[in-house]
Amino acid sequence: MTGIYRSVFDIIGPVMIGPSSSHTAGAVAIGQEGNKLFGGIPKKVTVHYYDSFAKTHRGHGTDYAIAAGILGFKTDDPRVPDAPEIARKQGVDIRFVEEDGPSPIDHPNTAILDMSDGEKKIQLSGCSIGGGAIEIRQLKLHGLTITPSGPLPIILSINHGQELTDEIPVDLFLQKHAPYNIKRAYHNDSCYIYEYDLKNYLQDKLIQEIKTKFPNVICL
Amino acid sequence: MYQHIKEIVAAAQKEHKALSELIIEQECQTSGLPREVIWQKMKYNLSTMKQAVEKGESGDGVYSKTGLTGGEAIKIKNYRQKHQTLSGDIMMQAVENAVATNEVNAAMGTICATPTAGSSGTLPGVLFMLKKRLDLTEEQMIRFLFTAGGFGMVIANNAEIAGATGGCQAEVGSASGMGAAAAVEAAGGSPEQSAQALSIAISNLLGLVCDPIAGLVEVPCVKRNAIGAGNALIAADMALAGCTSVIPPDECIIALKEVGHSMPAALRETGMGGLAGTPTGQAIKTKIFGKDA
Numbered sequence: 139m140t141g142i143y144r145s146v147f148d149i150i151g152p153v154m155i156g157p158s159s160s161h162t163a164g165a166v167a168i169g170q171e172g173n174k175l176f177g178g179i180p181k182k183v184t185v186h187y188y189d190s191f192a193k194t195h196r197g198h199g200t201d202y203a204i205a206a207g208i209l210g211f212k213t214d215d216p217r218v219p220d221a222p223e224i225a226r227k228q229g230v231d232i233r234f235v236e237e238d239g240p241s242p243i244d245h246p247n248t249a250i251l252d253m254s255d256g257e258k259k260i261q262l263s264g265c266s267i268g269g270g271a272i273e274i275r276q277l278k279l280h281g282l283t284i285t286p287s288g289p290l291p292i293i294l295s296i297n298h299g300q301e302l303t304d305e306i307p308v309d310l311f312l313q314k315h316a317p318y319n320i321k322r323a324y325h326n327d328s329c330y331i332y333e334y335d336l337k338n339y340l341q342d343k344l345i346q347e348i349k350t351k352f353p354n355v356i357c358l
Numbered sequence: 359m360y361q362h363i364k365e366i367v368a369a370a371q372k373e374h375k376a377l378s379e380l381i382i383e384q385e386c387q388t389s390g391l392p393r394e395v396i397w398q399k400m401k402y403n404l405s406t407m408k409q410a411v412e413k414g415e416s417g418d419g420v421y422s423k424t425g426l427t428g429g430e431a432i433k434i435k436n437y438r439q440k441h442q443t444l445s446g447d448i449m450m451q452a453v454e455n456a457v458a459t460n461e462v463n464a465a466m467g468t469i470c471a472t473p474t475a476g477s478s479g480t481l482p483g484v485l486f487m488l489k490k491r492l493d494l495t496e497e498q499m500i501r502f503l504f505t506a507g508g509f510g511m512v513i514a515n516n517a518e519i520a521g522a523t524g525g526c527q528a529e530v531g532s533a534s535g536m537g538a539a540a541a542v543e544a545a546g547g548s549p550e551q552s553a554q555a556l557s558i559a560i561s562n563l564l565g566l567v568c569d570p571i572a573g574l575v576e577v578p579c580v581k582r583n584a585i586g587a588g589n590a591l592i593a594a595d596m597a598l599a600g601c602t603s604v605i606p607p608d609e610c611i612i613a614l615k616e617v618g619h620s621m622p623a624a625l626r627e628t629g630m631g632g633l634a635g636t637p638t639g640q641a642i643k644t645k646i647f648g649k650d651a
Binding site for chain 2: 142143144145149150151152153154155157159160161162163189190193194196197198214216219266267268269270271
């Protein structure tokens with residue numbers, strides 16, 4: 139039992155624009171997580187597809203779905219099919235590459251997003267596991283490679299030049315309001331990142347509270 | 359969270375509660391949301407399904423961009439009106455609802471994934487037919503979706519619901535099992551009969567491959583939902599008649615997972631094998647995407 143599907147609405151839902159929940163709705167979700175991780179719309183995005191995504195992205199509308207997610211659209215937004223055109227008009231350069239090899243994160247529905255805006259470069263590796271649900275299995279930012287378990291929600295606390303002890307307020311808050319299964323710590327010379335795999339989905343109100351209390355936290 | 363079908367059935371028997379009630383309680387607990395909010399969310403999903411069925415069954419119907427699918431829900435509707443159907447009007451009504459929903463999906467209309475978009479016609483196929491057949495109230499229809507969703511969570515967490523990992527059996531097969539279980543509850547059957555219906559429905563679709571022509575969720579997906587809905591009704595009727603599955607429901611779900619993992623990649627949503635690999639399937643792919651695709 140993996141327990142990845144935590145809500146009845148993962149199964150009955152999402153309400154979405156067709157045609158595929160894994161290749162369209164799930165792809166929107168991967169794009170949305172890219173937007174959240176980047177902290178807005180990147181100037182340039184290169185999307186690397188693997189396996190089933192590489193073979194069938196055109197038929198399933200995966201390209202427009204990922205573009206829609208990057209722009210921050212929801213799965214049932216009627217603008218989803220027009221997202222690439224809308225992105226172009228906004229000056230966002232999105233390219234798609236069909237990769238030959240196996241998925242680096244070991245799933246047939248894999249998309250890796252290389253996002254950049256000048257100096258800022260962030261990579262997100264996601265897979266669409268079915269019914270619109272996704273996993274994020276790898277993140278690269280600030281020179282660190284983060285490997286969460288996969289299922290959402292994931293919380294990142296990013297601290298430049300600060301020690302572990304500064305993490306305690308976030309830890310305590312999460313333990314009380316958003317219990318987590320695993321906490322992982324990553325660091326290099328300039329940055330400490332703490333990653334939390336949460337047990338349950340977060341309500342919007344709680345996400346807002348976390349963001350207000352801890353400006354250095356990203357909620358995926 | 360319920361991890362196995364047998365746990366949900368045991369809880370329903372012990373607490374003398376409907377399966378749908380247990381799933382609503384579980385959702386309140388895990389999400390932290392009040393019951394009313396959860397109820398309204400499901401009501402919204404139900405209204406989306408209703409609109410999709412109506413869209414696919416109105417006027418000349420809907421057609422996909424490629425022209426591969428569309429208008430067949432209308433053909434079935436007209437046929438039902440003018441002829442005595444072979445499998446019965448009720449059965450063909452379910453088929454019509456299922457086809458209508460998936461035609462809307464293929465035409466990039468708005469649908470509710472149940473559990474996936476490719477299998478989004480199976481549950482509405484069963485549900486909107488049962489509404490007329492059993493004169494279901496809105497509350498009963500919403501409960502149908504909670505029961506289906508709760509059983510679907512167990513399938514998703516123990517096996518697969520993606521064609522790319524488990525073939526069509528994981529999508530339409532899962533939807534059919536969910537619909538069969540929920541149909542039993544709607545008809546007044548016992549929780550154990552719901553579990554039996556799920557077992558029978560899944561067993562009958564084990565091995566179904568995911569072989570979309572040109573990788574599009576059109577052929578054979580739209581018609582596969584017709585068999586998903588029909589199979590759900592057959593399995594539900596058999597369970598209500600007292601027929602049982604020799605293999606218990608949780609083992610049927612494991613079998614679904616194992617069969618999915620034994621399938622070659624060509625039959626798991628790559629648009630390469632099965633119907634997609636036939637000369638006609640390949641010719642259609644070339645026509646739509648060009649020679650180098």
